[in-house]
Amino acid sequence: xxxxxxxxxxxxxxxxxxxxxxxxxxxxxxxxxxxxxxxxxxxxxxxxxxxxxxxxxxxxxxxxxxxxxxxxxxxxxxxxxxxxxxxxxxxxxxxxxxxxxxxxxxxxxxxxxxxxxxxxxxxxxxxxxxxxxxxxxxxxxxxxxxxxxxxxxxxxxxxxxxxxxxxxxxxxxxxxxxxxxxxxxxxxxxxxxxxxxxxxxxxxxxxxxxxxxxxxxxxxxxxxxxxxxxxxxxxxxxxxxxxxxxxxxxxxxxxxxxxxxxxxxxxxxxxxxxxxxxxxxxxxxxxxxxxxxxxxxxxxxxxxxxxxxxxxxxxxxxxxxxxxxxxxxxxxxxxxxxxxxxxxxxxxxxxxxxxxxxxxxxxxxxxxxxxxxxxxxxxxxxxxxxxxxxxxxxxxxxxxxxxxxxxxxxxxxxxxxxxxxxxxxxxxxxxxxxxxxxxxxxxxxxxxxxxxxxxxxxxxxxxxxxxxxxxxxxxxxxxxxxxxxxx
Amino acid sequence: xxxxxxxxxxxxxxxxxxxxxxxxxxxxxxxxxxxxxxxxxxxxxxxxxxxxxxxxxxxxxxxxxxxxxxxxxxxxxxxxxxxxxxxxxxxxxxxxxxxxxxxxxxxxxxxxxxxxxxxxxxxxxxxxxxxxxxxxxxxxxxxxxxxxxxxxxxxxxxxxxxxxxxxxxxxxxxxxxxxxxxxxxxxxxxxxxxxxxxxxxxxxxxxxxxxxxxxxxxxxxxxxxxxxxxxxxxxxxxxxxxxxxxxxxxxxxxxxxxxxxxxxxxxxxxxxxxxxxxxxxxxxxxxxxxxxxxxxxxxxxxxxxxxxxxxxxxxxxxxxxxxxxxxxxxxxxxxxxxxxxxxxxxxxxxxxxxxxxxxxxxxxxxxxxxxxxxxxxxxxxxxxxxxxxxxxxxxxxxxxxxxxxxxxxxxxxxxxxxxxxxxxxxxxxxxxxxxxxxxxxxxxxxxxxxxxxxxx
Numbered sequence: 029x030x031x032x033x034x035x036x037x038x039x040x041x042x043x044x045x046x047x048x049x050x051x052x053x054x055x056x057x058x059x060x061x062x063x064x065x066x067x068x069x070x071x072x073x074x075x076x077x078x079x080x081x082x083x084x085x086x087x088x089x090x091x092x093x094x095x096x097x098x099x100x101x102x103x104x105x106x107x108x109x110x111x112x113x114x115x116x117x118x119x120x121x122x123x124x125x126x127x128x129x130x131x132x133x134x135x136x137x138x139x140x141x142x143x144x145x146x147x148x149x150x151x152x153x154x155x156x157x158x159x160x161x162x163x164x165x166x167x168x169x170x171x172x173x174x175x176x177x178x179x180x181x182x183x184x185x186x187x188x189x190x191x192x193x194x195x196x197x198x199x200x201x202x203x204x205x206x207x208x209x210x211x212x213x214x215x216x217x218x219x220x221x222x223x224x225x226x227x228x229x230x231x232x233x234x235x236x237x238x239x240x241x242x243x244x245x246x247x248x249x250x251x252x253x254x255x256x257x258x259x260x261x262x263x264x265x266x267x268x269x270x271x272x273x274x275x276x277x278x279x280x281x282x283x284x285x286x287x288x289x290x291x292x293x294x295x296x297x298x299x300x301x302x303x304x305x306x307x308x309x310x311x312x313x314x315x316x317x318x319x320x321x322x323x324x325x326x327x328x329x330x331x332x333x334x335x336x337x338x339x340x341x342x343x344x345x346x347x348x349x350x351x352x353x354x355x356x357x358x359x360x361x362x363x364x365x366x367x368x369x370x371x372x373x374x375x376x377x378x379x380x381x382x383x384x385x386x387x388x389x390x391x392x393x394x395x396x397x398x399x400x401x402x403x404x405x406x407x408x409x410x411x412x413x414x415x416x417x418x419x420x421x422x423x424x425x426x427x428x429x430x431x432x433x434x435x436x437x438x439x440x441x442x443x444x445x446x447x448x449x450x451x452x453x454x455x456x457x458x459x460x461x462x463x464x465x466x467x468x469x470x471x472x473x474x475x476x477x478x479x480x481x482x483x484x485x486x487x488x489x490x491x492x493x494x495x496x497x498x499x500x501x502x503x504x505x506x507x508x509x510x511x512x513x514x515x
Numbered sequence: 516x517x518x519x520x521x522x523x524x525x526x527x528x529x530x531x532x533x534x535x536x537x538x539x540x541x542x543x544x545x546x547x548x549x550x551x552x553x554x555x556x557x558x559x560x561x562x563x564x565x566x567x568x569x570x571x572x573x574x575x576x577x578x579x580x581x582x583x584x585x586x587x588x589x590x591x592x593x594x595x596x597x598x599x600x601x602x603x604x605x606x607x608x609x610x611x612x613x614x615x616x617x618x619x620x621x622x623x624x625x626x627x628x629x630x631x632x633x634x635x636x637x638x639x640x641x642x643x644x645x646x647x648x649x650x651x652x653x654x655x656x657x658x659x660x661x662x663x664x665x666x667x668x669x670x671x672x673x674x675x676x677x678x679x680x681x682x683x684x685x686x687x688x689x690x691x692x693x694x695x696x697x698x699x700x701x702x703x704x705x706x707x708x709x710x711x712x713x714x715x716x717x718x719x720x721x722x723x724x725x726x727x728x729x730x731x732x733x734x735x736x737x738x739x740x741x742x743x744x745x746x747x748x749x750x751x752x753x754x755x756x757x758x759x760x761x762x763x764x765x766x767x768x769x770x771x772x773x774x775x776x777x778x779x780x781x782x783x784x785x786x787x788x789x790x791x792x793x794x795x796x797x798x799x800x801x802x803x804x805x806x807x808x809x810x811x812x813x814x815x816x817x818x819x820x821x822x823x824x825x826x827x828x829x830x831x832x833x834x835x836x837x838x839x840x841x842x843x844x845x846x847x848x849x850x851x852x853x854x855x856x857x858x859x860x861x862x863x864x865x866x867x868x869x870x871x872x873x874x875x876x877x878x879x880x881x882x883x884x885x886x887x888x889x890x891x892x893x894x895x896x897x898x899x900x901x902x903x904x905x906x907x908x909x910x911x912x913x914x915x916x917x918x919x920x921x922x923x924x925x926x927x928x929x930x931x932x933x934x935x936x937x938x939x940x941x942x943x944x945x946x947x948x949x950x951x952x953x954x955x956x957x958x959x960x961x962x963x964x965x966x967x968x969x970x971x
Contacts, residue, residue: 085836085837088837088840089811090836220832220846398969398970401967402967402968403897403969404895404943404967
């Protein structure tokens with residue numbers, strides 16, 4: 029018997045779990061079904077040779093193998109893009125009826141206003157495609173592919189400010205510290221490409237406005253190799269990845285081999301799982317020294333591709349360029365690709381600012397979906413487009429015929445998806461005539477997350493991690509799969 | 516129905532009386548044992564009194580219980596044994612009173628044996644009564660899981676039964692009859708036929724009752740049963756009259772069954788399904804009426820793990836589809852594929868449902884192995900040098916749904932073979948020599964086939 033366990037860095041709780049309870053569980057299991065204890069589960073053998081996620085296999089066949097999540101940070105105005113409400117134009121300038129507003133809390137930015145003047149959209153709405161989806165003229169390219177899209181017009185959230193709302197969408201909790209969706213996916217399902225991280229983040233450069241912190245792609249309490257890896261534009265796509273001047277690959281390899289041995293000794297000694305995480309990250313970084321330059325080198329993309337994604341796509345760091353990168357990552361089986369584009373937070377000067385945002389994103393979004401389709405990748409890839417909440421139907425600040433602003437509005441907003449496992453040319457849910465409340469089939473953020481996990485083959489209630497005495501999951505204790513949109 | 520109402524009134528006193536004999540008789544027996552334990556000289560006079568009280572209250576409980584049983588709300592088999600064991604208990608209690616009045620004239624063995632018999636009868640009878648009122652799972656429902664496992668009772672508290680596929684679920688037997696059993700049959704069976712209606716058998720249901728047809732196939736208005744269950748609840752004719760109204764889902768299911776012809780034999784797949792009933796069937800019975808992909812309908816034993824390990828050694832990435840689905844998702848990456856490696860896949864040919872050889876050096880002739888992969892539903896061959904010749908090997912794959920050939924050397928003549936694939940829904944031909952006019956012609960001729968040629 030090894031008797032040196034006392035040296036290890038087990039917490040009291042870990043120790044008790046691993047010794048007394050562990051033995052108890054062992055004996056209990058053998059008592060209930062003695063064969064279980066010794067049975068060699070063949071499925072497990074397959075798993076251990078497979079992707080390396082904690083689940084081994086998905087709970088059920090995964091319709092979606094990878095997700096590209098185009099996060100429109102700052103909250104795009106659903107009323108000027110997708111949710112057509114002619115009543116607002118009729119009531120232009122009138123005070124929002126109290127009966128519509130109900131008990132909804134407002135942000136400090138508009139709660140002090142003497143009136144909440146209703147602001148109809150100034151953009152032209154039309155129905156598009158065979159599905160007849162309403163869209164404004166702000167997104168002409170996306171309007172052409174509505175028959176590929178599945179809109180949810182009845183999304184709602186609880187957060188009324190950007191950071192908690194983004195954190196809520198990405199981690200299932202408004203408070204920081206939980207793992208993000210991509211980290212859960214990486215933890216649960218593992219990798220399909222050992223040379224790239226399971227979870228990659230691309231942020232449009234030089235866009236500012238609302239806060240966007242790296243905690244949105246953090247691993248929370250999950251082992252740290254599951255955090256999102258940000259790829260940047262420019263010389264160093266992944267920071268600190270290249271060898272320092274004068275160090276070649278061979279000596280880096282040797283150095284890592286020795287480091288591995290030291291870390292292994294250290295781990296044998298103290299048993300801290302974070303040491304394993306660190307070792308996995310060193311190895312991943314080494315493999316990425318060859319795989320990342322290959323991804324970032326877009327010379328092999330044709331001119332037709334750049335034309336399709338728009339002229340911006342030739343400039344590294346733009347949303348369009350990131351969309352091409354996202355496709356390249358998806359082609360190489362990266363499981364979760366999170367693209368962020370900031371700047372949708374139009375409290376004032378909405379008509380002009382939203383035009384710029386749409387010009388930056390519309391063509392590339394549509395091109396990405398079209399491109400994935402022609403490559404056959406929508407068979408098992410899901411694209412999600414959406415922000416963290418919606419915008420109000422009344423003007424924040426002064427309402428003039430050609431200018432207004434909209435405040436944050438969590439009670440209803442629109443997102444859309446395209447790709448594997450969901451219906452095409454379909455719209456779920458509706459808002460009331462004021463575009464203020466959900467009138468039909470509310471879909472909560474947790475429901476959205478549960479659905480995303482379902483499509484990836486994961487029962488969101490069964491992917492958990494025990495931390496601080498209880499089992500956590502992405503959807504906490506909530507979330508129902510939105511079965512209506514499943515194909 | 517005044518007499519029935521009055522007898523029910525009496526019957527409802529059963530739960531009130533029923534606990535008295537349990538208390539009296541147990542008290543009497545405990546007192547007796549306590550005295551014998553203390554070796555008391557004189558026997559207490561209270562003991563026979565407690566026996567008498569126990570016997571009288573047991574008689575009252577049996578009397579009221581008889582009438583409660585007559586209401587027809589209890590399951591016949593269980594009621595029978597509860598009823599007659601109860602009556603036996605009354606007799607035993609009186610005999611006990613007679614025994615204990617003169618304790619000296621009977622042997623100790625008889626006295627104690629009798630006590631134990633009464634205790635056993637009391638506990639069995641009490642437990643049976645409890646099961647009748649509260650159901651058999653009442654005691655164990657909230658027991659810790661470990662105890663439930665030891666007792667061998669399942670803990671399916673909130674889980675609804677997940678039925679099979681629309682082919683295997685019989686609408687009447689699996690969906691409708693359980694509703695009738697739980698809500699109607701207590702008063703409409705072989706023995707009690709309230710309103711002349713017996714719902715215990717399919718033929719007797721079709722006979723209807725005093726009010727005419729209970730179920731008029733395809734005609735909701737004429738179906739007395741449907742009218743009764745959807746009346747306002749305060750209406751005297753509302754069914755069932757026992758505060759146990761049918762739920763929304765149950766009513767909707769019955770409505771669907773009647774309106775679609777009220778077949779007593781057909782499986783769910785034979786019924787016309789409208790959008791309204793789909794969510795009800797999914798929510799209430801876990802019955803998904805949407806057509807399932809082929810790979811979810813195949814039942815097959817898991818592939819041999821040594822065969823899979825061998826494939827992994829050859830460089831394939833192999834995953835099972837899900838924890839309960841043993842079909843395989845196989846992929847090869849790299850340019851060092853050989854014909855032998857492809858041949859090795861034949862070892863698990865019935866298990867492969869998704870296969871990707873995209874961007875490999877796969878050659879057309881190697882695909883002859885794949886022609887026997889009967890359960891293949893998705894095949895990726897994009898960006899390879901596959902030509903029309905390669906596609907010809909695939910024409911017999913009847914379950915193939917999606918075929919990716921973009922960036923290959925296929926031409927218009929491959930479309931002949933593509934047309935032969937019965938189940939094919941999507942074929943990707945972007946960046947090939949296939950002409951858009953030919954593709955258009957074909958997708959117009961073949962329903963359900965989408966040919967994706969891409970932009971430019």
